[in-house]
Amino acid sequence: MRTYESFANGPLYADLDIGESIAAPGGSEVKLLAIGYEGSVGKPGCAELGWITVRVGDEHADIPLGWWRTVGGARIAAELNSAYNTDPERKRWERDYWRLEHHARLQLSDASAPLTPACRYAFPITWGAFGGSNWLTKYSGSTGLSPTHEGVDIACPVGAAVVRAVTGGRIVYVGGYNASAEVGGPGVVVSVVGDDGLGYLYAHMSSLDSHLQEGVRIATRDPIGPSGNSGFEHTQITPHLHFEMVWGESEDSLLRVLRPPWHDVSCETLAFRVNPMPYLHQWFEEYLETEDE
Numbered sequence: 001m002r003t004y005e006s007f008a009n010g011p012l013y014a015d016l017d018i019g020e021s022i023a024a025p026g027g028s029e030v031k032l033l034a035i036g037y038e039g040s041v042g043k044p045g046c047a048e049l050g051w052i053t054v055r056v057g058d059e060h061a062d063i064p065l066g067w068w069r070t071v072g073g074a075r076i077a078a079e080l081n082s083a084y085n086t087d088p089e090r091k092r093w094e095r096d097y098w099r100l101e102h103h104a105r106l107q108l109s110d111a112s113a114p115l116t117p118a119c120r121y122a123f124p125i126t127w128g129a130f131g132g133s134n135w136l137t138k139y140s141g142s143t144g145l146s147p148t149h150e151g152v153d154i155a156c157p158v159g160a161a162v163v164r165a166v167t168g169g170r171i172v173y174v175g176g177y178n179a180s181a182e183v184g185g186p187g188v189v190v191s192v193v194g195d196d197g198l199g200y201l202y203a204h205m206s207s208l209d210s211h212l213q214e215g216v217r218i219a220t221r222d223p224i225g226p227s228g229n230s231g232f233e234h235t236q237i238t239p240h241l242h243f244e245m246v247w248g249e250s251e252d253s254l255l256r257v258l259r260p261p262w263h264d265v266s267c268e269t270l271a272f273r274v275n276p277m278p279y280l281h282q283w284f285e286e287y288l289e290t291e292d293e
C-alpha cells in the first residue's frame with residue numbers, strides 16, 4: 001500500500017492491492033475486494049470500463065471508474081492508474097497495466113465533509129459535452145511519448161463557450177503550440193498550480209484571455225479563453241477542452257508535468273495525473289444547480 005498526502009483537506013489518494021484495507025478520512029475502514037473489467041485487461045482503454053468492489057463496515061459496493069460513491073461513511077472514487085515512477089527499475093513511460101488486475105488507486109474522503117472544502121471550484125467550461133470519459137484511452141501520437149490519454153475531453157464548438165479556471169491559483173505556464181499537420185498537439189495551453197496544491201492544465205482553446213501570463217494569479221471562474229481546437233486545426237478531431245489534474249509531491253514535481261516537455265518526471269520525483277472525471281461530475285452537478293440559465 002502507498003498513500004499520497006492529501007491536498008488542502010481534499011481526498012486521500014491510496015494505492016491498494018486486493019485484500020488490503022485502509023482507514024479513510026473520517027475513520028471508515030475501506031477494504032479493496034476486487035477489480036473488474038469489461039474488455040481485455042492490459043489494453044489501454046479497458047480502464048474506462050472498469051470498477052472496483054469495496055467493503056466498508058458491513059456494506060459492499062461496486063464503484064465504476066470515474067464516479068464518487070458513498071459507502072459506509074466514506075466517499076470513494078476508483079482510479080486505475082499508477083505513478084510513472086514509483087518503480088525506478090521501470091522506464092518512466094511504461095504504465096502499470098498488467099498490475100491493474102490486483103492494484104488500484106483509490107480516492108478517499110469523509111462523506112460527511114464537502115468534497116473539496118478548501119477552495120471554490122467550478123466546471124471548467126461554460127458549455128460542453130462529455131463524450132464519455134476518455135481518461136486513459138489510447139491515442140495515436142507519432143512521438144510515442146505518451147501512450148495514453150491522461151485527461152478528460154469536453155467537446156464544444158470553436159468559440160461557443162468560455163474555458164475558465166476550475167479553482168484559483170498561480171499560472172505557471174502559458175504557451176501556444178503549432179500543430180503538426182498529421183497528428184495535432186496541445187495547441188494553446190495554460191497550466192496552473194492551484195491553491196489546493198493540485199496542478200491544472202487546460203488545452204486547445206482558440207485563443208487566450210489577454211490577462212493570462214506566467215506568475216499571474218487566477219481566481220475560480222476567471223476566463224482562460226474561448227473554446228477551440230488549437231493543436232488540431234488540421235485534423236478531423238471534434239473541438240474540445242482537454243483538462244488535466246495533477247498530483248505532485250512538491251511544486252517542482254508539478255511543474256515537470258505542467259510545463260513542456262510535459263512528462264519529464266524523473267524516478268526521484270513523484271507526480272501523477274489524477275482522473276478528473278469524478279471531480280468533473282461533481283462540479284457539473286453544482287454547475288447545474290447554481291448556474292442554470
Ligand SMILES: [Zn+2]
Pocket residue numbers: 149151152153241242243
Ligand atoms: Zn484530451
